[in-house]
Amino acid sequence: MLSIFKRSTQTSERQLRKYRKIVQQINKLEATYVDLSDEQLIAMTDTFKKRIQSGESLPSITPEAFAVVREASKRVLGMRHFDVQLIGGLVLTEGNIAEMPTGEGKTLVASLPSYVRALEGKGVHVITVNDYLAKRDYEQIGQIHRFLGLTVGLNVPMMQGPAKQAAYQADITYGVGTEFGFDYLRDNMAQQKSQHVQRPYHFAIIDEVDSILVDEAKTPLIVAGKMQADADLHHIAARLAKRFKKGIDFDFDDETKATSLTDAGIEKVEKAFGVDNLYDLEHQTLYHYMIQAVRAHVIFERDVDYIVRDGKIELVDMFTGRIMEGRTLSDGLHQAIEAKEGVPITEENKAQAQITIQNYFRMYPKLCGMTGTAKTQEKEFREVYGMEVIQIPTNRPRARIDSPDQVYATIDQKYKAMAKEVAERHEKGQPVLVGTTSILQSEKVVQYLDEYKLKYNLLNAKSVEQEVELISQAGQLGQITVATNMAGRGTDIVLGDGVEEVGGLFVLGTEKHENRRIDNQLRGRSGRQGDHGESRFFLSLEDDMFKRFAKDDLEKFLKKVKTDENGLVLNPEVDELTERTQRIVEGAHYSMREYNLKLDDVINDQREVVYALRDKVIEGEDVLDQLKTMLSETVEFVIYDSCPEDEMPENWDFSRIEQTMNALLLEPVSAPRTAEKTADIVKFYKEPLDDLLNYIDSFADNERVNKMIPQVMLSYIDTMWVKHLEVMTRLKEGIGLRSYGQEDPMRIYQREGLELFGRHYQKLRRNIASEVIGFMKLITEQQEVQ
Numbered sequence: 001m002l003s004i005f006k007r008s009t010q011t012s013e014r015q016l017r018k019y020r021k022i023v024q025q026i027n028k029l030e031a032t033y034v035d036l037s038d039e040q041l042i043a044m045t046d047t048f049k050k051r052i053q054s055g056e057s058l059p060s061i062t063p064e065a066f067a068v069v070r071e072a073s074k075r076v077l078g079m080r081h082f083d084v085q086l087i088g089g090l091v092l093t094e095g096n097i098a099e100m101p102t103g104e105g106k107t108l109v110a111s112l113p114s115y116v117r118a119l120e121g122k123g124v125h126v127i128t129v130n131d132y133l134a135k136r137d138y139e140q141i142g143q144i145h146r147f148l149g150l151t152v153g154l155n156v157p158m159m160q161g162p163a164k165q166a167a168y169q170a171d172i173t174y175g176v177g178t179e180f181g182f183d184y185l186r187d188n189m190a191q192q193k194s195q196h197v198q199r200p201y202h203f204a205i206i207d208e209v210d211s212i213l214v215d216e217a218k219t220p221l222i223v224a225g226k227m228q229a230d231a232d233l234h235h236i237a238a239r240l241a242k243r244f245k246k247g248i249d250f251d252f253d254d255e256t257k258a259t260s261l262t263d264a265g266i267e268k269v270e271k272a273f274g275v276d277n278l279y280d281l282e283h284q285t286l287y288h289y290m291i292q293a294v295r296a297h298v299i300f301e302r303d304v305d306y307i308v309r310d311g312k313i314e315l316v317d318m319f320t321g322r323i324m325e326g327r328t329l330s331d332g333l334h335q336a337i338e339a340k341e342g343v344p345i346t347e348e349n350k351a352q353a354q355i356t357i358q359n360y361f362r363m364y365p366k367l368c369g370m371t372g373t374a375k376t377q378e379k380e381f382r383e384v385y386g387m388e389v390i391q392i393p394t395n396r397p398r399a400r401i402d403s404p405d406q407v408y409a410t411i412d413q414k415y416k417a418m419a420k421e422v423a424e425r426h427e428k429g430q431p432v433l434v435g436t437t438s439i440l441q442s443e444k445v446v447q448y449l450d451e452y453k454l455k456y457n458l459l460n461a462k463s464v465e466q467e468v469e470l471i472s473q474a475g476q477l478g479q480i481t482v483a484t485n486m487a488g489r490g491t492d493i494v495l496g497d498g499v500e501e502v503g504g505l506f507v508l509g510t511e512k513h514e515n516r517r518i519d520n521q522l523r524g525r526s527g528r529q530g531d532h533g534e535s536r537f538f539l540s541l542e543d544d545m546f547k548r549f550a551k552d553d554l555e556k557f558l559k560k561v562k563t564d565e566n567g568l569v570l571n572p573e574v575d576e577l578t579e580r581t582q583r584i585v586e587g588a589h590y591s592m593r594e595y596n597l598k599l600d601d602v603i604n605d606q607r608e609v610v611y612a613l614r615d616k617v618i619e620g621e622d623v624l625d626q627l628k629t630m631l632s633e634t635v636e637f638v639i640y641d642s643c644p645e646d647e648m649p650e651n652w653d654f655s656r657i658e659q660t661m662n663a664l665l666l667e668p669v670s671a672p673r674t675a676e677k678t679a680d681i682v683k684f685y686k687e688p689l690d691d692l693l694n695y696i697d698s699f700a701d702n703e704r705v706n707k708m709i710p711q712v713m714l715s716y717i718d719t720m721w722v723k724h725l726e727v728m729t730r731l732k733e734g735i736g737l738r739s740y741g742q743e744d745p746m747r748i749y750q751r752e753g754l755e756l757f758g759r760h761y762q763k764l765r766r767n768i769a770s771e772v773i774g775f776m777k778l779i780t781e782q783q784e785v786q
């Protein structure tokens, strides 16, 4: 463990030397650019563009370009990039992750790589964690780029088509990651090329990259259509699920969240709904409702994962504690939770297109990112995205003290000590930020604070704007702020007058998060730009993390535990226990993301095939040619599939060939039942197939047909893709069911997924061919009648 850690730090040191040399170059250029007039400085943009076009490499232009951006920033914003910010910019330009603590000015850092990579004229996307920050950065940093003659766009939800297209046409486009992902999905549902808003991907800079690529990775982006849900079914399923017991009625895998019913569970369901065999295909929906009802019970906890407000289920972002406005779970899960809570059942979302944020960003030829906390996730960034994490030194030496944890025997003792500490700090005027891991915990915390009659700001379920407002006040004298760990991420906490003297902002953590990175984020709220500050975590041996992930270790530890009169654990080994447990949890979560990514890869490959086909249609590439290819492939497939070369001819299915072929061909023909080789069958059909192909060609100038073909193609591609997605979801749910066998569930999923897709794709081509040819024949008939 230690050796890996050492190695990675060393790499950073060596690389830093390389960057420092370039920074020297940039600093030397400063004198030259200071003397330029605004016009001369602006003209540099065109000069750079021309040099790139004539083949000069980016690294050769970068020092000059950085010097120009710095000079522009001085003139426009009055901010001069610190040397460490230049280093950060270099790391980003190369496509890596710059780890820079909060307050180091990452927003300004992004002005450098976005300028350099925008010079290539292919668009740069700057991704932020919320719309508020996107707008802020677009307005502020955008000034530098606009001054230098580049165009800057803002991409936010609900924008109309042309406005969005304009935003994407800009040299640099700001926006939230999810919106870029949704635009991708919507572009791939468009009926015409003119509706596309995105250009081919070039370069993306992701702010708070860990939050976007790691924390958000669990929820896929889904574009959904509405579908009436069966409320009665949901209610019965919910009532039943309430009485179900884990291990008796159902099995649930904590890691993969795979849920399945046991035989006992199935029997109960069959009784409750009065069906004989739940496994029958006709009861597939019922089974699905039941599984979702169980999942609504075991995975989703009220006031942690969601809240009930005005008769509605509102999802809570577990990292920010913020309500995810308008986000719903798909596939009937949302309705299952509604049934569990007895609120009205809403319409169900049916996925029409979906992608994970991870896979969306993997489509960019080059990615980079910045955050205060990436090093603990280094391996994942390297393996999944090919980005290295480089730690950038701070501009000023860090003055924050990270005090050792205080661990108490019970939760009650922990909160009591916490409240006492807050009161003491408050007494001398020091601002305190209490970080929690959930809304529920926040509420618990304030109950204890109430006993001291303390005044505090509670940041639960607030809008982004309110949150930013409250968090930005957290550094004022005497303020007490209670918020979930991630609330107001990206917001500057500026210290008020006299706060330095009382020790700066005191950050108090009330529970270790399942990921050390999130704890570091919380600590990082204090001590920006060399400010004074302190952080400390208050834990208890009754905390969820220990109970869930360190049962055995905890039992052993409890036997030898010594505490003082307040319940404070005195054994020094307690720190080891905390750290080990956190590592275990991180490992478990990492493998889960890895597992999900592998699952998603299966769909991802399929999506690429389908979208590529769709693109061809939308691009208006010769549709008759495409149709002919589909037809020929369909014919070949049905022949080889019905009469495989490695089967005895007596087992061949000639009637299937006949059926498919006669639906397509101009004149029906009997299949060559005496054939002994598959190739002979192919040969037999060559002539009628050629006739058909010629017939298709005869429509080359027929406007009606040429207009109709792409519509038919898109309609089949889309509707069948939605169905296929559903089938794949069922398959995914089902593999949990069969994992008891010898085979690895992942392998089953990959194999059967491929098989299902093969069938889907085949059916798609056949449906399109037969529909279009049918239409052509109809036109011919009409003409004959006339």
Ligand code: ADP
Binding pocket: 079, 080, 081, 082, 085, 100, 101, 102, 103, 104, 105, 106, 107, 108, 490, 491, 492
């Ligand atoms: P981070 O994202 O790294 O937490 P921000 O980008 O929010 O930091 O910047 C924190 C504050 O520092 C902002 O108020 C910003 O304007 C200021 N700042 C950043 N860089 C500079 C600089 N070079 N000179 C002066 N102020 C700066």
Ligand code: MG
Binding pocket: 106, 107, 207, 490, 491
């Ligand atoms: Mg920031």
